[in-house]
Amino acid sequence: MDFFTAQDRARRQTGRLVLLLGLALAALILVTSLVVALAVVLFDGGGPLTGKPLERALQPPLFAGVALAVILVVGLGSLVRHLQLRAGGSVVAEALGGRPLNLETRDANERRLLNVVEEMAIASGMPVPLVYLLEDPAINAFAAGYELDDVAIGVTRGAIESLDRDQLQGVIAHEFSHILHGDMRINLRLVALLHGILMIGLIGRMMLPRSGSGRRLRSRRGRGHAAVLGLGVGLMVGG
Structure with missing residues (x-):
């Protein structure tokens, strides 16, 4: 294999990696939107995670609104890191x-x-x-x-x-x-995108109770608080 053949192969592999990252981002948005929509339904008193709550979470207005919010969070996080890295x-x-x-x-x-x-x-x-x-x-x-x-x-x-x-x-x-x-521009763009993805996990971590507030959360009953806790765990795992 000569140098130019190896160079063309490397470029094709880079293209595949970028495509795979785009697919991973789409999957993250889909899964995170589903988790958030389910949490919204539970917080609203939708009942256990079977049947009707899942159907309610997948209703186009709610699911589309949540997906848009997730995209905005990822986009904002990526934009902030992109501007930081553009400083040189x-x-x-x-x-x-x-x-x-x-x-x-x-x-x-x-x-x-x-x-x-x-x-x-x-x-x-x-x-x-x-x-x-x-x-x-x-x-x-x-x-x-x-x-x-x-x-x-x-x-x-x-x-x-x-x-x-x-x-x-x-x-x-x-x-x-x-x-x-x-290559540097590609790397910095991917770093910015990954930072936006990490924002999902960081938000989930912030939603989890601290050691002192955990007892207060457990002392309160209701689906709303369980939904918030479940949402935080879901976002951390997904992010």
């Missing part, structure tokens, strides 16, 4: 514990890293990205950012201390390939 690759690098390298550093390994990044930028005809160092003994690196002018490359301490110059060039060239082919 430096936001991602700093969130991972990276620190920007001083261009005047006298550390030999850090100096070599900066030189290699600049060389790769000149060779590829792209702007020189910001370089972040993560104090991690593992050998790893990443590229983050939305546009060419806000890219950041992060490299671990283990990478700059364990790799020789040729190996480090290979690693940095690999990260520049992610920048050139727009």
